[in-house]
Amino acid sequence: MGEFFFVLIECLFDRIVYMKKEKSQIIKTIKKVMPTVVSITLSKKVSDIQQEVVAMGKKKGKKMKITIPEDKIDENGMVQVGGGSGFIIDSSGIILTNKHVISDVNVTYTVITSTDNSYDAKVIASDPINDIAILTIHPKEKLESLELGDSKNIELGQTVLAFGNALGLFKNTVSRGIVSGLLRSVSAQSDTSSKPQELRGLIQTDASINPGNSGGPLVDIFGRVIGINAAVVSGAENISFAIPIHAAERDFRDVKKYGHIRRPLIGVRYITIDPFVKEKLGLSIDYGALVTRGHFFDLPVIPRSPAEKAGIKEGDVILTWNKEKITSMKTIPDFLENSSIGETVLLTVLHQNKTSEKKLTLVERL
Numbered sequence: 001m002g003e004f005f006f007v008l009i010e011c012l013f014d015r016i017v018y019m020k021k022e023k024s025q026i027i028k029t030i031k032k033v034m035p036t037v038v039s040i041t042l043s044k045k046v047s048d049i050q051q052e053v054v055a056m057g058k059k060k061g062k063k064m065k066i067t068i069p070e071d072k073i074d075e076n077g078m079v080q081v082g083g084g085s086g087f088i089i090d091s092s093g094i095i096l097t098n099k100h101v102i103s104d105v106n107v108t109y110t111v112i113t114s115t116d117n118s119y120d121a122k123v124i125a126s127d128p129i130n131d132i133a134i135l136t137i138h139p140k141e142k143l144e145s146l147e148l149g150d151s152k153n154i155e156l157g158q159t160v161l162a163f164g165n166a167l168g169l170f171k172n173t174v175s176r177g178i179v180s181g182l183l184r185s186v187s188a189q190s191d192t193s194s195k196p197q198e199l200r201g202l203i204q205t206d207a208s209i210n211p212g213n214s215g216g217p218l219v220d221i222f223g224r225v226i227g228i229n230a231a232v233v234s235g236a237e238n239i240s241f242a243i244p245i246h247a248a249e250r251d252f253r254d255v256k257k258y259g260h261i262r263r264p265l266i267g268v269r270y271i272t273i274d275p276f277v278k279e280k281l282g283l284s285i286d287y288g289a290l291v292t293r294g295h296f297f298d299l300p301v302i303p304r305s306p307a308e309k310a311g312i313k314e315g316d317v318i319l320t321w322n323k324e325k326i327t328s329m330k331t332i333p334d335f336l337e338n339s340s341i342g343e344t345v346l347l348t349v350l351h352q353n354k355t356s357e358k359k360l361t362l363v364e365r366l
Contacts, residue, residue, distance in 0.1 A: 029161060029223040030174055033087075035144040037163045037216055039112040039171060040097055040121065040135070041083045042104055085164035085216035086111065086135065087225065088145045089252065093119070093137040096248050097215030098230055099126045102133050111137050114172060125254075125261045128365070129333065130247045131199055131230055133215075134255055146217060149224030151244035154179055154203065162207040162229055162240070164216030177207030177238070186231055186241055200333060202241040203227045209240035218242040247337070264341045264362035266332065267305020268312060269294045274328040287327045288317040288350065306360035312349060319355065320348040336362075 084101030088094070095111060102109060102123050109121040119137035126133040158179045165171050181204030205218065209229045218227035227242030251261045270289040271277060278286040291307075291314055293300050300314040301307050312318070318326060321335045322345055339345065344361045 025221055026159075026161070026176065029219065029221060032223040033146065033161070033163055033217065033219055034172055034174070035114050036088045036146045037114060037165075037172070038086045038088065038095060039083060039165045040086050040095075040101055040215065041110045041112065042102070042107045043110065044107050083165070084212060084214045085229070087163070087215075087217040088143050089148065089225075091142040091145045093139050093143060094145075094252070095121070095135040095137065096217075096228060096252075097133050097135060098228060098243075099128075099131045099133045101215045102126070102135070109135065111135065113143070125251065127247070127251050127261050127263075129263060129337075130243055130251070132228065132243060132248045132251055134251060134261075146219070146225045147223065148245055148249055149220055149226040151203065151226045151246045154182070154220070154226055156180070156182065159221045160205050160207055160218055160226070161221070162205065162209050162213060162216065162218050162242075164209070164213030164229055173210075173213070175208040177205045177240075180204045180206050180239075184241060198333075199230065199241070199243065200331070201244060201247075201337070202230065203244055205240050205242060206238035207240060208238070209242070262341055263365040264336050264339050264343070265302075265305065265365040266336065266360065266362065267302040267307040268318070268332075269298055269300050270318070270332065272326070272328050272331050273317065283317075284353075285317065285319070285350070287325050288319040289326050289332050291316045291318065306363055310347070310358040310360040312347075312358065313351065315351075317350040318347050319350055322346050323348070 084097060086095045086097035086101070089096050109123065111119045111121040113119075117139070119139060121135045121137050124134050124136050156179055160177055160179055162175045162177070164173055183200075184202040184204045185198065185200045186202060203218065203226065207218070209231075213229045214231075216229045217225040218229055219225050226245050228245065228248060229240070230243050231241045254260065254262045268289070268291050270291050273283060273286060273288045273290055275286045277283070277290075281290070283290070291300050291312060293314070301312055318332070320326060321332070324330070324335075326332060326335070339362055341362055341364045344359055347358045347360065349356055349358050
């Protein structure tokens with residue numbers, strides 16, 4: 001009995017020491033990361049907002065107008081119309097955020113640092129696939145920046161911290177959680193008027209990511225950024241998603257080398273086939289990508305694209321990519337994510353119940 005009691009006390013002591021070390025490390029990480037997190041505000045001229053409302057009314061056959069309270073208009077006649085979070089990845093003033101944070105047109109972007117310094121910001125690139133945007137500001141001094149981590153080797157249960165400006169109201173917010181899932185796919189909307197965007201390969205976490213946190217960093221316990229806060233599941237508790245940082249890292253390299261983000265293009269519109277699609281469309285196979293129109297006016301194969309040059313037609317099914325099956329778990333965008341412009345790929349294509357192999361060379365998406 002005495003020996004058991006001694007072992008129990010020893011275990012409790014070890015646990016207390018571990019918790020103190022973890023708490024100390026988390027506080028150290030928060031102090032390290034917080035100066036790199038910024039608020040991004042979007043502002044419009046009052047006259048532009050009024051014109052947009054009138055134009056919207058004309059489309060609906062109604063007369064519409066808007067009155068903006070005086071206290072919402074700043075000294076330059078601007079009104080804040082949106083915002084989100086971001087973080088500094090280069091001390092010269094390069095900032096990462098979500099594309100949907102800066103998707104509005106005819107707006108002025110302002111970056112506010114943790115020390116309440118404001119800078120005019122310019123969008124220098126946006127990723128059409130991964131909901132990533134890169135902004136630049138021009139500070140007089142070097143800024144603190146975040147170290148990029150390795151999002152390809154994170155594990156379930158790993159401790160993470162999410163930073164941002166919750167609800168656009170509560171600056172310098174941090175929440176703690178774990179990695180709850182990997183390689184998740186979701187269809188996300190920034191608002192009810194925007195088109196859904198499919199995001200793949202996401203990190204799932206139970207760290208709280210609230211509206212306004214979008215674009216903020218998700219970091220490991222040592223403060224290395226592993227993701228960009230992106231989406232939450234409406235109506236659920238503790239289900240949030242972040243874009244893996246390796247996608248943004250490639251975007252950043254492209255911008256530094258080419259001045260813009262480069263993405264490879266195959267040139268087809270398609271539906272990924274799974275057992276449900278097979279049954280619904282009466283197909284003979286349950287995998288592959290069926291080349292088809294998205295809408296009536298959409299072309300299934302883009303003119304002068306690699307797919308057209310290879311002879312791919314509407315109704316064809318692309319079965320494999322370099323002999324690997326195309327499935328709902330590994331779609332064409334997943335293969336493209338790991339491909340480069342100028343690379344030649346081998347596709348197995350089903351055309352009128354006959355299969356053939358076609359080679360095509362990927363080009364840059366314009």
